[in-house]
Each structure stands twice: as structure tokens, then as C-alpha cells.
Amino acid sequence: MSQPDFNVEIFQNEYLPAGGREVNAIVTVTSSGALEAGPAAAAQASEIIIVDCSGSMSAPRTKIEAARQATVAALDAIRDGVAFAVVAGTSGAKPVYPGDGTLSVADPETREAAKAAVRRLQAGGGTSIGKWLLLARKIFGTRPAELQHAILLTDGKNNERRRNFDEAIAQCEGVFSCDCRGVGTDWNVAELRKVSSALLGSVDIVADPSGLAADFEAMMKSAMGKEVADVALRVRTPQHARIRFVRQVAPTIEELTARRTEAGPQAGDYPTGAWGEESRDYHICVEVEPASVSQEMLAARVSLVLTSDSGPEVLGQGLVKAIWTDDDGLSTRINRHVAHYTGQTELAQAIQDGLAARKAGDEDTATSRLGRAVSLAHQSGNEDTAQLLARVVDVMDAATGTVRLKRRVADADEMTLDTRSDKTVRVKK
């Protein structure tokens, strides 16, 4: 597999006041790609498209038709040599192509055969997302590849018991990554986010089925651009230090704190999935034992570790430091990057709190939380989120966050805001 270069940059104010314990840093990881080698060789990648074929997909009829077209567009984007399959999901799950529950190698012939099978898809039955994922897992297992990626499309709420659903997701964690798309407004944002977070993928709404084909094609292209799989963010801390949190903060917010697996003494791995040519930011907060003024400490060594058959390999690393000082001018300075992403995290939380309060009929909380969100989006220049907020509240003054709840809000607007609340913008240059 070609190995991209990983560049790790640390942004922090390393100065702490005497007795200070909390060290914050933003870690920017940029994978510059092994250009001469190109994306992963096709033989190391496999791809499964999971299409919701439940009864609701036929109401309106354009939905199942759009799903077929989108799947066809995605099939066209699969490179020759990549192993692939299409799965239809209802109350159960069944292989659409190839029909025997294995993977087929992409070439002009198999691609056409798959498209023909997809065009015959009909809607009818329930929604059991856990079973769909488990079938995909089984199919991936027939021909293991380094990069295993799925696209999941649904339009409705899951009918499974929560325990079965959670259990299915847990079984798929670390086996394949999955991007999720919800069509229309009858699906549940929290359910799909649970899948995409656990399986290190994205979640988004496609309110209008006609946008589906372009979205599927884009997702497939991004999946085909991945060069390395199974990269972990390894954080090594000194004795007596405690990790407060590890969180991806760009391009979206993903809590990673609870997903730690131990990696030797004082070190833990946090999953980041597959990487193509891209850049992501992480916010790391460590609590350390204070040392005396003028002492310097390594609060965390942050490295990107690739796990493969030949053992772990460090692709890049950065150092998070702490220096104690009695100069208030140094220790009270808040690093611009840390401040920015602290704000973006609060923005996402304010939106989710505000929407939940609005659903529960608590208008005061909803107004105050969404107002706070408007103010944070305005300050940080998060234009996309500001526009989505403006469809849910009337903004009187963006700077102070003075807003009024709109009387009527389209379901699609509310769900779009909810789904995209975790999208962040980067620090302005």
C-alpha cells in the first residue's frame, strides 16, 4: 500500500501558571498523499452499497427511483479491480449483486450486471439497519481487504430493538467504515449518527431525492481516494497524567475519548479510520501534575500510527508541552486555535440542546440555546451553520445572539440543522 506523508502540527499555549494542571492543544494532521503511487491499489479495497428497500421507499415513488439512480452512479465511480457488492435492506437483508453473498471484482461487465440488478429493485417491508450492517460485515469477510467501506442509504426509522441495533454496530466497529445518508425527513438523525460515528464515516441528509446521485458519486470518489486504512491517533502521557478528552474538531466534531484502546504503558489509541489526501484537527486536553515554575514537561506525545500486518508504524508525531511560568502575560494567553474549536464544540452542543428543547416545547431554553448558537456561528465565521440556523430562528442581532423562534419550520430544515450541527470551520488564516 502506498504510504502518504503525515504532517502533525501542534497549536497550543504551552505556558501554565504556577500550579496549573490543564493543558490544551489542537493537533492538525495533514496527509499529503503518496502522489506518485496514487490511491490504494484496487485489490486492497472493497465497497458495499446498502440500499433501503422498505415499503416507505415507494412513497413517493421518486424515492426508490432516486435510490436506484444513485446506486447506479456510485457503481460507475467504483474503479476497476475493486471488490464490490450491493445489498437490499428491508426487515431482513439480501444480496442484490452478486446474488451469492460474496464480492464481485469491478470491471465493465460486472458493473453493467450490477446496474441491471439494481434497476430491478422494488420497495416493500420494514427497516432493520442492524441486520443490513451484519450482512455487509459477512460479505466483507468473504474477501478481506485493507480498506473496507460501505455506503448506507435509508429513509425511515429503524424497527429493531435498540439492543440488537447496538450489538450489530459494535460487531462492525473496526471492520469497515460507513457513510450514512438519510433521504426525506422520516428518518432519525440520532440513529444514523450512531452508525456513522461508530463506523468512522459521515452522516448527512438528502432532503430532495434528486440530489442523491451526485452525493453517492462524491462519496464513492472520496472512498476510492483513501490511501491508508486503520490509522490511530496515539496519545502517550506522563505518569500521573489524565486524559480529559480527545476529540476530532474538524471537519466535524467526533468524541473519541471513550473509544480509547490501551497501547502500552501510559499510551492509548483513538481510531481515525482511513485517510486520503486530507487534513483533520483534533482537540486534546490533558491534566498533568504541576511542576515548579520554569520547569518544562512533555504533556503528551501525539502520533499517527498505522496498524498493519507488519506491526505498528508511526507516520508522524508532535509534542504537546507544558512550561510553568509566573509571568501572567504568558500563562493567561489563550491560543487562537484552542479558543476557536472550543467555540465550535459549544456551537454544536448549543444547536443540539436548542433543537431538543424546541421539540420538548421548552421555548425559553430553545431560544436561549439557539441564540447562543447564532452568536457563536457569527463570531467564528461558520457561514453554512449560520444559514441553517436562520431557517429555524429569526435573527434580530447575530453578534449578541438575539433571536426569536420561527413559528413554522420545515422538517427538512430542522433535520438539516440537526444533522450538520457538528460541521465545523477551520481557523481563519
Place this chain on the structure above:
Amino acid sequence: MGDVTVSACPACGETVTPPGLFCEACGHDLSAPAVAVGQASPPATCPGCGSTKIDADRFCDECGRKAPSGRDHAQIDIGGMVGVSDRGLRHHRNEDAMALAAIDTPSGPAAIAVVCDGVSSSDRPDEASLAGANAAARVLTAALRSGDDPADASTAAITAAAQAVTDLGDPDRPAESTPAATYVAAVIRGETVTVCWAGDSRAYWLPADTGRPARQLTKDDSWAEELIAEGMSEAEAQASPQAHQITRWLGADGRAQDPGVTSFEPPERGFILLCSDGLWNYRPDPAGLAALTRPAARTDLLAAASALVKFALDAGGQDNITVVLARFPWPPPDDATHEATVPVTIPANIPAQPAKSGDPGSTPT
């Protein structure tokens, strides 16, 4: 050729005639400070927890504490002359540098010592002091070997040191990037000590015997001195808020082309002390310093220099501390191992590190 001073280039073996700075055959820099000689080895245990696991970035693998680097605490002993440099307790790095050399010249053996103190408020002060000390030691070595008079060699050396520091500045941002350092150098040859300086690093004469007068050989280029010259009392001047602002330095606009130079013929045996203000701030008077230096210096010069550094640390260690002690006369009559053929700089061979920070806001200026 056939000259007795002919020697071989350590890099290519070609015979060269000192005082050539570079080997004519391969271009090897003959006067570059030695890398291995006297390099202080970093401590093998963490000062925080006692662990012996120190990682490649010089942090303790167990407790994360920074282990002192060669520059945080360095000491060197070339026989008859020693230097100790320490980060102190308040600064997070050592911005002082020193260079020592014992050489042969046409007029006999000579000792060379240089101490530079990077100006903390300037750009890259740690690199400035190192570049200044290195450049001066090289030029002093070459000039004295070629038979130059110590006073002329001293002026040439400070000029080269000032240029080396100025050259560190980033030409793209001349206004902000003005590296600067103080400078004090001593050449001891035969009965004469020649001292050259810019700024407030000092040279002192400390007699070996009690009851003999010690004296300060330099006169600070500082606001305090200017105030004293205008009639203010020394205590009052040193207490003024700008007392420590220097009026001459290595670096842009530092007026080092017009340095203080003085020659002194000590009447008896004793020691030349060069130091940064990290020491003399706590004990400026010559008699006091002489009392601290004796009697250890008579038997163990390194112990005496270490004791001076410890004195400054115990008194607060607010600044970096550098102390160089050299025996007078030179070569020391009771010391057979005075000859070190190459100049030695501490810290030796520290690679110039580009200012590495993705975020200008995270680094103090």
C-alpha cells in the same frame, strides 16, 4: 614548507601551515570549534523522578519532565581554564554561550575565553550568543596564531562576532528580527590580559592571595553606567528601572565596532573571571567575588566555578548564569596540561534550529 608548525588536516591528511583557517586541499574548516572535546554529557537520570528512561526529545519517558540538555547545564575543563553555564531557575532555556581555547602563538601559549549573553527581548537570543561566541573564538584563534597583537585580534574578533549575530536576522523582516547578545572576551598571554566587551557581561581580576585587591576590568555599556557618569550614586543608578538596558551589543545597531578594550598586567598570581549578569547581579563587587572564588580555585578551578554558579542559583537564579575562570599567568606554571590544540565552545555543535511554530500566537516574543 619544512616549517616546524606544519601539521595534517584532520579531514583529508593534507599538510597545512597554520594559521590557515581552511585546509587548502579539501576546504575543511581547521578553526571550527571541536565537537567532541569537553561536550557536557546530558545527565542519564531524570531530575524529576530519577528514571533513567530519557527519550530522543530529551523528555523523561516516565514523568514527562524535560531533562536538562547540553545547554541547560554545561561545563568544560581544559586545564587551567574552566567554564560552567546554567539555565538558572526562571528561564526555560539557556541563552548564554561560552567558548574556550588554549592555543600556541608565535609569542607563546595563549588562553582565549569568550562569554556571550543573548538579549532575551531580541529574536533568537540563544542562537545569537552561540554564533557570537563561536565567531569570536575562531577569529581570535586565527589572528593570534598568525602573530597579531592581542588588542588587534580582540577588535577583529568582536567585529566578526557582531557580524555573525547580525547575519542571523531575517532580511525579510528587518524591523522585528534583530538578534542581539552581549560580549566579553579575554586573551591571556604571558604577563598580559587583554579584555574586550560590549554590553554588561563582565571580566574581573581576582588575586589568588587574600588581602590583595581584586578589580573589575570591564565597564558595563549600560544605562546604569551612563547615569553614574552623570553623577548618580552607583546604588541609585543600579536601582533605576532602566539600569540593565545595555547601550552596546552584538547585532544590528549595536555599535560593537567601537568596543571597550583594555589591557592589564596583573602584578601577581590569580584568576581571570568572565561572567554574565546572572552571576554578578547577586555579587557585583570584586572583593566579594574574590572571596567566593577562593580558596577552592587554588586547588580545583572547576569546583570554584561550580560554586559561583551555585551561589547565583541559591540567590534566586533569575537569569542564565555563565562563569569562566582562567589561571594567571598563562600557561599556569603548576599545570602541565595547558595545551588544548583546538578551541572549544559550549554548547558545542548545537544545530541551528529554525523557529518551529505553526502559530505565531503561541510563541512568546
